[in-house]
Each structure stands twice: as C-alpha cells, then as structure tokens.
Amino acid sequence: MDLDTLKALQDELICSVCMNYYIDPVTIDCGHSFCRPCLYLCWEEAQTLTSCPECRGISEKSDFKTSIALKRLASLARQARAYHVNSSEEQICVIHKEEKGLFCESNKSLICGPCSGSPEHVAHDHSLVQWAAEEYREKLLKRMGSLWNMAQEMQYDLSQETNKLQSFEEYVLLRKVMIKAQYQKMHLFLWEEEQLHLERLEKEAEEIFQQLKESEFRMTQQKESLKEMYRELMEMCHKPDLELLQNLGNVLQRTELVQIQKPQPMIPELTTHSITGILDILNNFRVDNVLRQESTCCYMSFPEDTGSVMLGVTHPGMSREPERVASFARWGPQVFTSGKHYWEVDVTCSPNWILGVCKDSLTSDIDISGPEAAFLLFSLKINNQYTLSTNCPPLIQYVKRPSGQVGVFLDYDNGTVSFYDVCKSSLIYSFLPSSFSFPLKPFLCFGSL
Numbered sequence: 423m424d425l426d427t428l429k430a431l432q433d434e435l436i437c438s439v440c441m442n443y444y445i446d447p448v449t450i451d452c453g454h455s456f457c458r459p460c461l462y463l464c465w466e467e468a469q470t471l472t473s474c475p476e477c478r479g480i481s482e483k484s485d486f487k488t489s490i491a492l493k494r495l496a497s498l499a500r501q502a503r504a505y506h507v508n509s510s511e512e513q514i515c516v517i518h519k520e521e522k523g524l525f526c527e528s529n530k531s532l533i534c535g536p537c538s539g540s541p542e543h544v545a546h547d548h549s550l551v552q553w554a555a556e557e558y559r560e561k562l563l564k565r566m567g568s569l570w571n572m573a574q575e576m577q578y579d580l581s582q583e584t585n586k587l588q589s590f591e592e593y594v595l596l597r598k599v600m601i602k603a604q605y606q607k608m609h610l611f612l613w614e615e616e617q618l619h620l621e622r623l624e625k626e627a628e629e630i631f632q633q634l635k636e637s638e639f640r641m642t643q644q645k646e647s648l649k650e651m652y653r654e655l656m657e658m659c660h661k662p663d664l665e666l667l668q669n670l671g672n673v674l675q676r677t678e679l680v681q682i683q684k685p686q687p688m689i690p691e692l693t694t695h696s697i698t699g700i701l702d703i704l705n706n707f708r709v710d711n712v713l714r715q716e717s718t719c720c721y722m723s724f725p726e727d728t729g730s731v732m733l734g735v736t737h738p739g740m741s742r743e744p745e746r747v748a749s750f751a752r753w754g755p756q757v758f759t760s761g762k763h764y765w766e767v768d769v770t771c772s773p774n775w776i777l778g779v780c781k782d783s784l785t786s787d788i789d790i791s792g793p794e795a796a797f798l799l800f801s802l803k804i805n806n807q808y809t810l811s812t813n814c815p816p817l818i819q820y821v822k823r824p825s826g827q828v829g830v831f832l833d834y835d836n837g838t839v840s841f842y843d844v845c846k847s848s849l850i851y852s853f854l855p856s857s858f859s860f861p862l863k864p865f866l867c868f869g870s871l
Contacts, residue, residue: 428703429648432502433494435492436653437455437456438454438456438475439456439461439464440457440460440477440660442457443495443496443500443655443660443761444456444457444489444492444493444831445458445563445658445659446458446459446488446493446560446563447459447493447605448461448487448489449486449489449492450474450479450481450486451481452474452477452479452480452481453568454474454475454477454479455489455492456475456476456696457571457656458486458574458658459487459566459652459659460475460656461475461486462821463649463652463653464569464801466649470804475853479484482712486608497556499823500555501552501767503530510817512666515533515534515536515537518534518535518536518537520534520535520536520734521534521692522534522537522664523529523548523550523551524537524538524548524549524551525548525551525554525555525556525667526546526547526548527546527547527548528543528546528547529543529546530670531662532551532667532668533548538674540547541562541771550665551667552663552802553669554663554665555664555666557664558670559659559665562655562659563652563659565674565677566655567657569648569651569680569681570648571650571654572681572684573645573648573649574693576641576644576645576648576684577645578639578775580638580642580645581806582687583634583637583687583688584843585691586634587634588630589818590631590690590820590852591631593818593820594623594692596692596817597692598620598623599655599854600849600852601619601623601849602620604697604840604849605619605697614700614718619697623687623695626692626693628691629763630691630692633688633690634688634690635689636686640685641678641685644683644684646682647680647683648680648749650812651677651680655677659750683845689807690820691821691822692820692821693821694821694822694843694846694848694849694850696847696848697848697849700842700847701806701829701842701847704762704764704829704831704842705764707761708765708767709764710761712754712756712765712816713752713753713754713765713767713864723783729766739823751863751867751868752865752866752867753863753864753866754863756863757787757861757863758779758832758834758862759834759861760834760835761834762831762833762835763831763832763834764832765829765830765831765864766827766828766844767828767830768826769824769825769826769827769828770825771828771868772809772868772869773802773803773869774800774801774803774865774868775800775801775866775868775869776798776799776800776801776866777798777828777830778796778797778799778830778839778841778864779796779798779839779863779864780795780797780798780862780865781795781796781860781861781862794813796813796814796865797812797862798812798813798865799812799819799828799841799850800812800813800853801823808823810823810850812851812853817851824843824846826845827839827844827845828841828842828843828844828850829843829844830864833866834858837855837856837857837858838854838855839853839854840852840853
C-alpha cells in the first residue's frame with residue numbers, strides 16, 4: 423500500500439468533530455460516523471437529539487451501538503502513529519538510556535525493559551505501552567459512560583428542582599391568601615397576631631426559597647463538573663499512549679471524587695403556626711358521630727397525579743391491579759345542605775388516608791378528584807416519603823403531615839371546606855370559596871398498610 427492510500431485510509435478513521443482517531447465510534451442514520459462522546463456533547467450543547475453534526479440530517483433514534491470495525495481500525499491507526507512519534511527526554515529511562523516501552527500495572531508508571539527486571543518491578547505485572555493504553559482507554563470510556571448517565575440524571579433532578587421553585591412560589595402566595603381568610607373570621611384584636619404570622623411565613627418562605635435556589639445552583643454546578651470531567655477524559659483518550667498513562671492515577675481519583683458528590687433534592691416544608699382560639703370557635707359547630715362505624719371494603723387507585731384518585735367497591739373475585747391499594751371507607755349517615763359543621767378524625771392508624779366531604783356515597787367506582795365530586799385532603803406514603811395534597815385543583819401541601827387528629831370544617835353557606843391540625847391548632851388547607859349546589863356527606867378512607 424503506497425503512502426497516499428495509507429494516508430487516505432487513516433483520514434477515514436478521524437472524527438470530523440474532534441479531528442482525532444475515533445474512540446467508541448457510532449454510525450448514525452445518515453451514515454456519518456463520530457465518536458460517541460463527541461456526538462453526545464454536540465447534541466447536549468445544541469439541545470437537540472436529531473441533527474447530524476456534519477450533514478444536519480435528521481436521526482430517528484438517539485441510542486447507537488458501537489461500530490466494532492471502526493473501533494479496531496482506529497486503534498490500529500493510533501498504534502501506527504505511536505511508532506512514528508519521536509521519543510522525548512521524558513520517555514527515555516535516565517538510568518538505562520532506553521525508551522520506556524512498558525507499563526507497570528502496580529505502580530501505574532512507564533518503565534524500560536531493564537527496569538522491569540529490577541527488584542523494584544520484577545514481581546509486578548507489565549504490559550506493552552500500546553496494549554496498556556488501549557486497555558485503560560476502554561476503562562476511561564466506561565467511566566465516561568457512568569459520568570454521562572449521572573449528568574443526565576442530574577439534568578432530570580435539576581428540572582424537577584426548577585419546577586419546584588415555581589410551584590413553591592405560587593404555593594406561598596396562595597397560602598398567604600388562605601391565612602388572611604382565616605384571620606378575617608377572628609376578632610379585630612387578633613390583627614397584630616395575623617401580621618406576625620404573615621411575617622414569620624414570609625421570612626421562612628424566603629429562607630426555604632433561598633435554599634431551593636442554592637440546591638438548584640449546586641445541581642447546576644455538579645452537572646457542569648460532570649461534563650467538564652467528561653470532556654477532560656475525552657481529551658485524555660485522544661492523547662498519545664505515553665502521555666495518557668502518565669497522569670492516569672490522578673485523573674481516575676478525581677473522577678471518583680466527582681461522582682460521589684451528588685447533591686440530594688430538597689423537600690420544602692413550611693412551619694404551621696397555631697391560630698389563637700380557632701379550635702374554640704370551631705367547636706361551637708361540632709357534630710358527633712359524623713362518620714359511620716361500619717367500614718366498607720374498597721380499593722384506592724392512585725395515578726401519577728397525586729390529586730387524582732379512583733375509589734370503588736371491592737367485589738368478590740375481582741383482580742387487584744398493582745396501583746390499587748386495599749382500603750376501608752366510611753361516609754356520614756347525614757347529608758349537609760346548609761350551615762356550619764365541624765368534626766375531628768384520628769388518622770394515626772394509617773399513613774395512607776383520604777378525608778373530607780363528597781357528593782355521593784361511593785357505592786360504585788367513582789373518580790373523586792374533580793371539583794364536582796368532593797373536597798378532600800390526601801395523605802400518601804410513597805417510597806418512605808409522605809405526601810400531603812388536595813384536589814380541585816390538585817395541589818401539593820408544603821406543610822408537615824398531621825400525625826394525630828385532623829379537624830374538618832364545612833361552611834356550606836359560604837362554600838368553604840377547611841382542614842386543621844388539631845394538635846397544633848393550625849391551618850392545613852382551606853379551599854377557596856365556591857357555591858355548593860348539591861348535598862355533601864363527610865367522607866373518610868384508610869388505606870391498609
């Protein structure tokens with residue numbers, strides 16, 4: 423083979439993005455080939471997963487298999503290039519004046535032939551530089567794959583944290599409205615306490631909001647660190663064999679350190695302060711035995727939306743779907759069509775429960791998530807984490823889950839339903855006023871453990 427033909431062949435093994443011989447080459451739908459790391463970084467920075475960096479052709483998929491033939495040819499080309507590289511002074515053994523053509527696995531260092539037989543290295547495993555470089559190049563590629571997967575996971579966590587910032591900010595504004603509405607029911611002498619409560623909420627909300635922003639910033643920094651380390655490893659993979667192996671130990675140690683420094687998502691939670699005299703006022707409207715003692719076996723089905731729940735009666739021989747939880751439901755024997763009514767329910771027996779008022783007695787399968795059906799407070803335990811939420815509209819409550827008695831206050835004439843943590847004399851949530859045009863019944867459902 424003449425030199426021109428050899429040069430043309432070698433040129434075909436060069437990635438058009440990094441202008442180096444391929445590492446982990448892949449061929450996309452349009453037929454062009456690139457290093458997998460180069461392609462990933464191009465798509466990441468361009469925020470698109472469909473465009474070819476060379477011809478801009480559209481790719482139908484984003485997951486490609488390694489081109490084994492191109493990978494082997496690129497490896498041979500790198501080895502051929504290494505034979506033509508002049509040895510520098512650093513690559514010559516100062517003792518034996520010979521080229522350092524071997525790699526010591528134990529010391530992770532370059533040595534010459536005579537050194538391999540010295541007492542310091544004779545018991546160690548040695549390999550040719552070219553073989554060792556290819557072996558560690560594969561290990562670096564695996565480490566890059568791990569870093570890339572972590573970066574993608576971090577991107578998902580970052581998106582969740584960014585969405586949480588907006589949700590939490592809106593929730594704080596809504597909670598201010600709810601708290602002001604509660605204090606409007608009290609006497610004018612509570613005005614100072616109302617202002618203090620709002621100031622505490624404002625200060626705590628600002629602190630949590632700042633913590634969320636810091637958490638978002640840490641995740642952003644971690645993602646950039648992962649990408650920077652990824653680029654560094656990619657550049658190292660393109661270096662000549664001897665240069666690649668000289669700083670190998672330090673690079674591997676730093677990549678391990680970056681990978682174990684993954685920041686954890688934050689769970690924002692506001693403190694619920696007591697409202698002076700609220701339970702004394704509500705107890706003026708207390709009703710006893712509001713829920714039947716008899717329990718009806720049913721199922722709770724929880725879709726991904728925490729504010730959407732399906733309830734239904736369990737029939738003999740009915741198959742239980744994975745997302746359904748065996749439950750026991752109770753509802754009130756009396757129907758409310760006017761007036762103010764308050765009752766309390768003990769929720770210590772189960773982490774999964776639904777509490778509030780509903781339109782129907784739930785004698786058949788029914789979706790209780792809509793505003794026309796019920797006004798409910800949900801407590802769900804998912805992956806050892808408690809979630810408190812409401813329906814109409816579905817809304818996560820950024821307050822601590824009550825662990826004892828929960829008070830329910832129905833003001834039918836003013837169209838409001840409110841929930842209270844009895845132990846703390848504090849507000850959990852209050853639905854904004856609406857117009858009730860249908861009878862309402864108290865409702866309670868416990869999910870089995």
